[in-house]
Amino acid sequence: SSVWHRFDRVQVFTPRDAEAVAALAPDLAKRVRVNPFGVELPAPLAVELEEPGTVLFVGNFTHPPNVEAALWLGNDIMPALRKCHPGVRLTLVGIYPPKSVQALACEDIRVTGAVPEIEPYFARAAVVVAPLRIGGGMRMKVLQALALGKAIVTTPRGADGLMIDGQAPPLIIAESAEQIAAATASLLASCETRRSLGNRARAFVIENFSAQAYARRVEVTYAELHAQRTIG
Numbered sequence: 001s002s003v004w005h006r007f008d009r010v011q012v013f014t015p016r017d018a019e020a021v022a023a024l025a026p027d028l029a030k031r032v033r034v035n036p037f038g039v040e041l042p043a044p045l046a047v048e049l050e051e052p053g054t055v056l057f058v059g060n061f062t063h064p065p066n067v068e069a070a071l072w073l074g075n076d077i078m079p080a081l082r083k084c085h086p087g088v089r090l091t092l093v094g095i096y097p098p099k100s101v102q103a104l105a106c107e108d109i110r111v112t113g114a115v116p117e118i119e120p121y122f123a124r125a126a127v128v129v130a131p132l133r134i135g136g137g138m139r140m141k142v143l144q145a146l147a148l149g150k151a152i153v154t155t156p157r158g159a160d161g162l163m164i165d166g167q168a169p170p171l172i173i174a175e176s177a178e179q180i181a182a183a184t185a186s187l188l189a190s191c192e193t194r195r196s197l198g199n200r201a202r203a204f205v206i207e208n209f210s211a212q213a214y215a216r217r218v219e220v221t222y223a224e225l226h227a228q229r230t231i232g
Contacts, residue, residue, distance in 0.1 A: 005028065045122060055090045067100070
């Protein structure tokens with residue numbers, strides 16, 4: 001916090017981050033501004049590559065929250081999902097999966113390890129699932145999936161930083177393993193529903209999470225400071 005005091009504004013990525021700064025340094029709360037990441041918009045995916053009944057999780061497994069999420073997905077969510085949608089198949093993609101994650105591999109769960117390109121896996125997935133329960137900051141793989149126009153099921157923690165000016169992101173938020181399984185099964189059962197959700201997801205990123213949108217929020221902060229100093 002000694003470093004924060006040297007600046008007129010402190011920029012963070014999520015409201016949760018802003019709350020953490022305010023808790024550590026209450027006198028700086030008024031200086032904090034939330035400005036989520038901006039991302040380069042990827043090319044649209046070819047919808048004909050989508051494979052029915054497929055679910056994807058993507059995460060760097062050197063990050064403990066991703067390991068915890070993958071284990072919850074494989075050990076608790078998948079058994080419930082198999083009952084809701086028989087024949088479902090799950091792919092876990094990410095570098096350095098520990099032995100606990102590798103051990104999830106079975107007839108309907110694939111653990112790839114590192115892959116040369118992630119886009120083909122997103123293209124083939126019918127639904128992207130991000131059952132994150134711990135950790136902070138924004139989830140870049142969730143944002144990437146939104147930008148690629150995928151239907152997503154995640155947790156409140158997985159959606160951190162994605163609400164803009166009270167506008168909720170177009171994805172499904174669930175908390176328990178059973179709720180996540182039911183939401184995922186519902187999307188797997190309806191091509192029309194998941195395509196509609198995916199189209200709205202990409203439009204949401206274009207409007208709120210493009211590099212241009214990020215820059216506009218930075219410009220607002222600078223204009224605010226300029227006006228403050230001019231008046232002062």
